[in-house]
Amino acid sequence: MKCLAVCILSFAWAVKAQQSAYGQCGGTTYTGPTSCVAGYACTSYNPYYYQCVPGKKNTHISVSSTASIKTSTTTSSAVVTTETGYPKTHGLFFNIDGVVEYYAGTNCYWCGFLTADGDVDHVFADIASSGLKIVRVWGFNDVNTIPSTGTVWYQYLASSGSEINTGEYGLQRLDYVVASAEKYDVKLIINFVNNWSDYGGIAAYVAAFGGNSSTWFTDTESQAQYRTYIEAVVSRYTTSSAILSWELANEPRCSGCDVSVIYNWAASTSAYIKSLDPNHMVTMGDEGFGPLPGSDGSYPFTTSAGGYDWQMNLEISTLDFATYHLYPQSWGTSASWGDLWITTHAAACVNASKPCLLEEFGYSDECEAVESGWQSLSLDTTGQAADMFWQYGDVLPSCDCETSQDGNTVYFNTSDWTCFVTDHIEAIDAIYG
Ligand SMILES: *[C@@H]1O[C@H](CO)[C@@H](O)[C@H](O)[C@H]1NC(C)=O
Ligand SMILES: *[C@@H]1O[C@H](CO)[C@@H](O)[C@H](O)[C@H]1NC(C)=O
Numbered sequence: 143m144k145c146l147a148v149c150i151l152s153f154a155w156a157v158k159a160q161q162s163a164y165g166q167c168g169g170t171t172y173t174g175p176t177s178c179v180a181g182y183a184c185t186s187y188n189p190y191y192y193q194c195v196p197g198k199k200n201t202h203i204s205v206s207s208t209a210s211i212k213t214s215t216t217t218s219s220a221v222v223t224t225e226t227g228y229p230k231t232h233g234l235f236f237n238i239d240g241v242v243e244y245y246a247g248t249n250c251y252w253c254g255f256l257t258a259d260g261d262v263d264h265v266f267a268d269i270a271s272s273g274l275k276i277v278r279v280w281g282f283n284d285v286n287t288i289p290s291t292g293t294v295w296y297q298y299l300a301s302s303g304s305e306i307n308t309g310e311y312g313l314q315r316l317d318y319v320v321a322s323a324e325k326y327d328v329k330l331i332i333n334f335v336n337n338w339s340d341y342g343g344i345a346a347y348v349a350a351f352g353g354n355s356s357t358w359f360t361d362t363e364s365q366a367q368y369r370t371y372i373e374a375v376v377s378r379y380t381t382s383s384a385i386l387s388w389e390l391a392n393e394p395r396c397s398g399c400d401v402s403v404i405y406n407w408a409a410s411t412s413a414y415i416k417s418l419d420p421n422h423m424v425t426m427g428d429e430g431f432g433p434l435p436g437s438d439g440s441y442p443f444t445t446s447a448g449g450y451d452w453q454m455n456l457e458i459s460t461l462d463f464a465t466y467h468l469y470p471q472s473w474g475t476s477a478s479w480g481d482l483w484i485t486t487h488a489a490a491c492v493n494a495s496k497p498c499l500l501e502e503f504g505y506s507d508e509c510e511a512v513e514s515g516w517q518s519l520s521l522d523t524t525g526q527a528a529d530m531f532w533q534y535g536d537v538l539p540s541c542d543c544e545t546s547q548d549g550n551t552v553y554f555n556t557s558d559w560t561c562f563v564t565d566h567i568e569a570i571d572a573i574y575g
């Protein structure tokens with residue numbers, strides 16, 4: 143686990159003899175051939191065992207391509223380097239398909255719960271056509287009672303024996319989302335658990351294994367099952383070019399906890415994910431709470447808001463970039479306060495030399511009055527790599543029906559869409575070309 147990234151890189155250079163079909167080709171203490179005979183790919187199942195299995199793509203050999211670094215007039219230019227084929231960070235930006243620039247995206251929590259392939263393709267085609275590059279989807283759907291056939295669920299949690307649903311109405315729905323994202327060249331952020339009880343979440347683990355929403359982060363049984371689930375998801379897509387990043391949770395909070403609880407949980411879980419999949423980035427998925435230089439002392443800038451310290455968590459080396467959200471109306475702050483939230487986080491990202499992603503934001507007022515200002519500020523602020531509004535909306539072809547309207551939904555090709563997407567993409571293109 144410890145030297146995985148380095149070990150993996152050295153494998154790429156140390157290729158000599160070729161391992162036969164189904165032979166071992168890697169692992170922490172392994173010293174034999176690390177490439178496979180034609181038609182087989184070296185695939186890591188865990189840090190200790192890599193095996194030659196039928197396939198073309200090696201999980202641990204990087205594809206070289208020349209990165210084109212697009213620079214803005216307000217950001218100093220970066221050095222052009224050779225990069226791998228998987229999305230990664232480049233200084234304070236993301237390198238996606240070899241292009242380093244500011245990106246925009248959106249949230250589609252329900253994408254993996256759609257049951258018609260055509261609906262998924264429709265959504266990704268629309269998103270791709272608009273210039274949005276990143277889509278965040280829920281990678282969890284936990285239940286304590288197995289629903290009737292036809293209802294999507296990913297994981298059944300019970301102390302007597304949990305079950306991961308790899309069937310047609312299980313992770314195969316997420317498989318289709320990944321396949322569609324690959325087809326339309328959109329990158330995904332996939333998370334593993336919800337703090338909130340929608341689609342199960344921490345509450346479903348607590349119902350199965352006991353404890354409460356705060357002890358969950360250190361509960362042996364819950365954490366063991368959470369890791370089992372993470373492995374089940376990650377192992378399906380370790381070689382997919384469509385994964386931007388794995389994400390520990392949606393909005394993790396630990397009420398009444400010392401900040402070390404979430405810090406330790408995030409550090410160990412992210413290291414575990416890196417051991418399963420050294421190809422892809424890992425991030426937190428949190429709201430960004432805690433003290434920061436420049437804070438006005440308002441509630442979101444306290445450790446009590448989330449039970450963690452966002453700036454302290456920036457130290458975790460196995461988290462590649464930082465996430466934060468922005469909902470002034472839920473937090474008792476004003477729309478203009480959002481500007482301070484963005485600039486203070488971006489400054490801390492600069493200080494930590496990690497990109498910042500404004501991963502969710504919403505405000506129930508005209509986009510022109512509030513959110514478009516946040517988007518422009520994010521685009522112009524050093525340290526900000528991307529922004530993603532909450533949430534994407536569309537009309538699904540299978541039912542000719544609109545997707546979830548939660549008060550913050552922006553439907554494709556509506557007047558709202560022009561403000562949230564078309565104008566913003568134009569502003570990005572005006573800078574980065
Ligand atoms: C989300 O986290 C907070 C803090 O622990 C907690 O108060 C809340 O109940 C959580 N939500 C659920 C549904 O467990
Ligand atoms: C959770 O349980 C622990 C241990 O019993 C207790 O100290 C803590 O107050 C509880 N926290 C919440 C949020 O219920």
Ligand SMILES: *[C@@H]1O[C@H](CO)[C@@H](O)[C@H](O)[C@H]1NC(C)=O
Pocket residue numbers: 435489490493494
């Ligand atoms: C920079 O980060 C260090 C921790 O790495 C922290 O102690 C310091 O306060 C930060 N400074 C600013 C200006 O953010």
Ligand SMILES: *[C@@H]1O[C@H](CO)[C@@H](O)[C@H](O)[C@H]1NC(C)=O
Pocket residue numbers: 268555
């Ligand atoms: C969405 O709107 C754009 C700009 O008006 C237009 O070019 C495009 O064809 C529309 N797409 C669909 C699927 O309606």
